[in-house]
Amino acid sequence: MYEILDKINSPEDLKRLGRNELALLCGEIRSFLIEKVTKTGGHLASNLGVVELTVALHLAYNFPTDKLIWDVGHQSYVHKILTGRRDSFDTLRQLNGISGFPKRAESEYDCFNTGHSSTSVSAALGMARARDLSGADYCVAAVFGDGAMTGGMIYEALNDIGHRKTPLVLILNDNEMSISKNVGALSKYLRHLRQTPGYHKSKRRVERFLDKIPGIGEPTKKVILKMKTAIRTNVLPSTFFDDLGIEYLGPVDGHDIQALTRVLTLARGMETPVLVHVITKKGKGYAPAEVNPQHYHGIAPFSAKAHEQKEYKDYSECAGTALLRLAENNKSVAAITAAMPSGVGLIPFSEKYPERFFDVGIAEEHAVTFAAGLAACGVVPVFAVYSSFLQRSYDQILHDVCLQKLHVVFLVDRAGTVGADGETHHGLYDIAFLGSMPSMTVLSPASFTELEEMLDYAVNRHTGPIAIRYPRGNVSVDLPGSFEPGKYKIIGKPGKNIIIACGRTVKTALDTARLLNEQGIEVCVAALSTLSPLPDGLLQLLSCAERAVTLEDHSISGGIGEKIGALIARSGYKIKFTPIAYPNEPIVHGTVAELDIKYGLDAESVFKKFIK
Numbered sequence: 001m002y003e004i005l006d007k008i009n010s011p012e013d014l015k016r017l018g019r020n021e022l023a024l025l026c027g028e029i030r031s032f033l034i035e036k037v038t039k040t041g042g043h044l045a046s047n048l049g050v051v052e053l054t055v056a057l058h059l060a061y062n063f064p065t066d067k068l069i070w071d072v073g074h075q076s077y078v079h080k081i082l083t084g085r086r087d088s089f090d091t092l093r094q095l096n097g098i099s100g101f102p103k104r105a106e107s108e109y110d111c112f113n114t115g116h117s118s119t120s121v122s123a124a125l126g127m128a129r130a131r132d133l134s135g136a137d138y139c140v141a142a143v144f145g146d147g148a149m150t151g152g153m154i155y156e157a158l159n160d161i162g163h164r165k166t167p168l169v170l171i172l173n174d175n176e177m178s179i180s181k182n183v184g185a186l187s188k189y190l191r192h193l194r195q196t197p198g199y200h201k202s203k204r205r206v207e208r209f210l211d212k213i214p215g216i217g218e219p220t221k222k223v224i225l226k227m228k229t230a231i232r233t234n235v236l237p238s239t240f241f242d243d244l245g246i247e248y249l250g251p252v253d254g255h256d257i258q259a260l261t262r263v264l265t266l267a268r269g270m271e272t273p274v275l276v277h278v279i280t281k282k283g284k285g286y287a288p289a290e291v292n293p294q295h296y297h298g299i300a301p302f303s304a305k306a307h308e309q310k311e312y313k314d315y316s317e318c319a320g321t322a323l324l325r326l327a328e329n330n331k332s333v334a335a336i337t338a339a340m341p342s343g344v345g346l347i348p349f350s351e352k353y354p355e356r357f358f359d360v361g362i363a364e365e366h367a368v369t370f371a372a373g374l375a376a377c378g379v380v381p382v383f384a385v386y387s388s389f390l391q392r393s394y395d396q397i398l399h400d401v402c403l404q405k406l407h408v409v410f411l412v413d414r415a416g417t418v419g420a421d422g423e424t425h426h427g428l429y430d431i432a433f434l435g436s437m438p439s440m441t442v443l444s445p446a447s448f449t450e451l452e453e454m455l456d457y458a459v460n461r462h463t464g465p466i467a468i469r470y471p472r473g474n475v476s477v478d479l480p481g482s483f484e485p486g487k488y489k490i491i492g493k494p495g496k497n498i499i500i501a502c503g504r505t506v507k508t509a510l511d512t513a514r515l516l517n518e519q520g521i522e523v524c525v526a527a528l529s530t531l532s533p534l535p536d537g538l539l540q541l542l543s544c545a546e547r548a549v550t551l552e553d554h555s556i557s558g559g560i561g562e563k564i565g566a567l568i569a570r571s572g573y574k575i576k577f578t579p580i581a582y583p584n585e586p587i588v589h590g591t592v593a594e595l596d597i598k599y600g601l602d603a604e605s606v607f608k609k610f611i612k
Contacts, residue, residue: 072114365393
């Protein structure tokens with residue numbers, strides 16, 4: 001089907017291609033990506049933007065002997081195509097298929113698992129120093145985007161690199177985007193570098209001239225060296241990276257294979273830390289993605305001809321709309337995001353209240369302490385963030401928010417399993433780490449209506465830190481009555497058999513109850529809306545029970561099942577108790593429904609466990 005791509009089974013096959021064949025290959029890779037990703041879903045725009053860069057990396061380096069780390073890793077599809085996984089792309093992000101991120105267990109060419117931003121430079125530095133400690137001879141390269149440079153961790157690594165001058169190659173893939181448009185002073189700085197393409201040429205020219213200045217005797221040599229330093233400082237355009245002791249090469253056209261291969265080969269041979277600044281276009285080669293790279297960053301399966309996706313109402317949209325309404329009546333409300341305004345439903349808020357909207361970049365730690373500062377001065381900050389990303393700010397939540405009992409509202413989006421993004425993105429740990437913190441209240445809605453009511457309570461009536469966790473998608477059930485903090489809702493007649501559930505698993509619990517009722521087993525469902533602290537009346541409900549099951553979209557460790565199990569144990573009640581949750585192990589990728597079945601959280605599986 002593809003003239004060149006069908007011949008590429010390993011990076012070695014690339015090195016036999018001529019210039020025209022390489023150009024043709026890049027076009028075929030883009031066609032292949034569009035064909036496959038529009039069927040399976042996945043990260044399209046970011047991968048279209050790194051086609052030439054990935055090809056050039058495999059031409060200039062000798063992977064897997066050399067080490068290649070992708071920051072976040074959602075842009076590694078081309079790398080996977082070139083390293084023997086092309087025939088598996090129909091299974092991309094599918095249950096038992098290949099991952100949408102680098103996976104060490106999947107290929108020897110994936111040397112480090114990634115999924116979150118700004119981690120690649122630290123990992124690359126560790127590998128480079130391991131090489132030096134062992135006396136090995138390989139090169140280490142890390143590819144990260146300009147969006148990653150809004151995260152603080154990368155600067156910790158750059159500072160360390162500059163201190164020891166460890167040789168490695170850092171490739172800055174500059175497309176002016178993370179998921180949404182990049183923000184902040186560093187984004188402006190990189191824009192300035194893009195506008196001075198003659199930087200490296202002028203630097204080399206001046207340095208060659210200065211190196212010809214002769215030295216006569218040690219005293220004179222020292223004076224001249226000081227003069228050279230002074231001249232360099234005042235004549236050469238210095239970059240942030242140079243000032244850290246990291247050689248800067250670029251900017252380079254990220255869609256020119258020949259130029260990229262030359263500069264990457266040069267960087268590979270330098271015995272110093274090097275940063276290669278590459279300019280790419282996100283969505284390159286596919287007009288809809290070029291025009292709207294944010295929309296095509298991560299897509300669900302759709303028709304490539306239609307250029308549109310069906311819109312579904314989900315919890316993110318519900319939260320964003322509800323917060324917008326609350327902000328109209330409460331001028332103290334401010335919204336915060338860590339580079340995810342679209343993903344967490346805050347675009348309408350940002351447009352209507354720009355002065356009260358803060359996108360801090362990929363910097364969750366900063367976002368939390370920034371929110372604490374706002375709260376300490378009377379603002380009601382609402383930080384909307386994916387559960388998986390909130391993990392990165394554990395210390396700040398505890399130290400800067402909870403210990404001071406500050407009124408910060410956390411909208412914990414994508415709580416529970418998230419599907420195809422897999423183990424690095426599942427939000428299976430937030431109940432455990434948030435529920436263990438002093439002063440923190442954790443809520444979980446089972447419906448859109450309940451989420452709206454919870455958010456109104458959290459903003460306008462609650463005092464202290466509070467988190468509302470809700471799932472990806474639109475699983476919503478109608479429950480009787482309105483939300484009351486510290487209470488739970490009973491569906492069915494309380495008696496000997498109880499299923500206790502929260503969030504999206506309330507629907508599964510109700511489906512299980514119907515199956516049990518059909519078998520003549522009367523069971524009631526307790527829908528927990530407050531997870532921490534547990535409702536006071538829960539123990540009274542359990543006092544008459546003989547059989548109880550908890551069901552939650554969370555890890556078995558530290559979830560409501562463990563907490564309720566401990567409550568039962570302390571009470572002395574003789575209850576047959578079974579907590580049902582995800583096991584404490586990395587959870588694979590697949591649809592949420594498939595994962596529920598695989599790990600025993602679907603109604604049929606819960607039914608079987610209940611009657612055992």
